Amino acid sequence: MLFNVAIDGPAGSGKTSVTFQLAKELGLQYLDTGATYRAATLGCIENNIKSTDEDGCRQMAQQVDVEFNPSDGKQITRFKQRDVSARIRDDDVTARVSEYSAVPVIRHTLVAYQQKISEKGGFIAEGRDIGTVVFKDSPCKIYLSASPEVRAERRAHEIQSKGLHTDKPFQQLKEEILQSITERDFSDSTRTLAPLAIDAHATIFDTSSLTVDEVVAQLKAHIEQTI
Ligand code: C5P
Numbered sequence: 001m002l003f004n005v006a007i008d009g010p011a012g013s014g015k016t017s018v019t020f021q022l023a024k025e026l027g028l029q030y031l032d033t034g035a036t037y038r039a040a041t042l043g044c045i046e047n048n049i050k051s052t053d054e055d056g057c058r059q060m061a062q063q064v065d066v067e068f069n070p071s072d073g074k075q076i077t078r079f080k081q082r083d084v085s086a087r088i089r090d091d092d093v094t095a096r097v098s099e100y101s102a103v104p105v106i107r108h109t110l111v112a113y114q115q116k117i118s119e120k121g122g123f124i125a126e127g128r129d130i131g132t133v134v135f136k137d138s139p140c141k142i143y144l145s146a147s148p149e150v151r152a153e154r155r156a157h158e159i160q161s162k163g164l165h166t167d168k169p170f171q172q173l174k175e176e177i178l179q180s181i182t183e184r185d186f187s188d189s190t191r192t193l194a195p196l197a198i199d200a201h202a203t204i205f206d207t208s209s210l211t212v213d214e215v216v217a218q219l220k221a222h223i224e225q226t227i
Contacts, residue, residue, distance in 0.1 A: 002121030003227055006130035009144035010188070010196060011181040012151030014207045014215060018144065019126040021216045023073060026223065031066070031118060033127035033134065035077040036110045037101040038088035039064040043079045044100055045092060051103050061109035066117070094180065098187035107193055128188055131199035140226045141202040142219060148185070150208045152178035 005028065009015050016032060023030035043060035044051070051057065063080045077085045087093070100106055107129075114134050118125065125134060131141035146154075156174040160166055165173050188196040198204060203222060207215045 003140065004118055004121055004135045004138050005124040005223060006135040006138045006141040006199075006202075007124065007126040007144065008128055008130050008132075008142070008196065008199070008202070009126075009146075010128075010151065010185045012155045012177075013144040013146050014154065014212060015126040015144055017212045018207075018215050018219065019124055020073075021212065022219055022223070023124045025216065025220055026124065028122055028124040029068060029118075030073055030075060031114065031123050031125035032075050032077075033110070033114055033125055033130065034097075035075060035085070035088060036064050036066065036114065037106070038093050038097050039077050039079045039084050040106050040110065041097045041100040042084055042088050042093050045096060051099050054103075054105050057100070057103050058105045058109060061106045064110065064113070094184075098184050098191075102187065102191040102193065104193050111194075128196040129194040131202050132197055133194050136199075140223055141199050142222070143198045143202040143204045144215070145204060145206050146208045148178060148182055151181055155181070 007015055007019050019032075020030050022028070040057075040061040043049070043063060044057060047056070047060065049056035049060055065078050067076050067078070068074070069076060075085070076083055077088060111129075111134055114125065118135075127134065131138065131143070135141070152174050155177045156170060159173065159177075160170065185196070205215065205218060210218070
C-alpha cells in the first residue's frame with residue numbers, strides 16, 4: 001500500500017500553498033480537509049441548522065463531497081452536488097466554521113469520508129487532526145507553525161492580491177485577520193474532540209521567516225528521507 005502524508009497547523013500557517021505544491025512535486029493527491037468542514041458549515045448556515053441539532057448536522061455533513069480535477073489535481077468541494085469551492089471561503093463561513101467543526105457528528109461523518117477516499121494511499125492531506133486522527137498511522141507527519149502576526153500578514157496579502165477588501169488600509173485588514181485567526185486557533189485547539197494538537201511523532205517546521213518555495217524544499221527533503 002502507498003503511504004499517506006499528514007500536514008497539520010493553525011490558520012494561515014501556509015499549509016494550503018505548501019501542501020498543494022508538495023503534492024505536485026511528490027506525485028501525491030492533495031486533500032484539503034478544512035474545505036469539507038467549510039462545506040458542512042455552509043450547508044448548516046443555508047439551511048438554518050443549529051450546531052446543537054445533531055440530526056440536521058449529520059444530514060448536512062453527509063452531503064459534502066470532493067472531487068479532483070484530473071488535469072491539475074485541484075480539489076472541487078461540493079455540497080449537495082453543487083460546486084461550493086469559492087463560496088466556502090467567504091467571511092460568513094469562516095466566522096462559523098470552528099463552531100460547526102467542533103460538533104462530534106460532523107467530525108465523525110467527515111473523518112470517515114476523508115479516510116474512505118484516501119484508503120488506497122498516495123494522499124497528502126492538510127488540516128488540524130490529520131496526524132492525530134485521519135492518518136494516525138502515517139509514517140510521515142508534519143506540523144507547520146508560524147507566529148500569529150506573520151500568519152495574519154500573509155492572509156492579508158493573499159486577500160488583497162485577489163482584489164478583495166482593497167478599500168481597507170492594509171494594517172486594519174491585518175489587525176482584523178489577526179483577531180479572527182487568534183479566535184479560530186483558540187476554538188480549534190481547546191475543543192474536546194480532535195483538537196488542533198501536535199502529534200507525538202510529528203516533525204515541527206516553523207515557517208515564519210521562510211518563503212513557500214523554501215518550506216516546500218525543506219519538507220520535500222524531509223518526506224523523501226522519512227519514507
Ligand atoms: O484549513 P481551514 O482554515 O480552511 O479550516 C477551516 C476550519 O475547519 C478550521 O478553523 C477548523 O475549525 C476546521 N478544521 C478541522 N479539522 C480539520 C481541518 C479543518 O476542524 N482537519
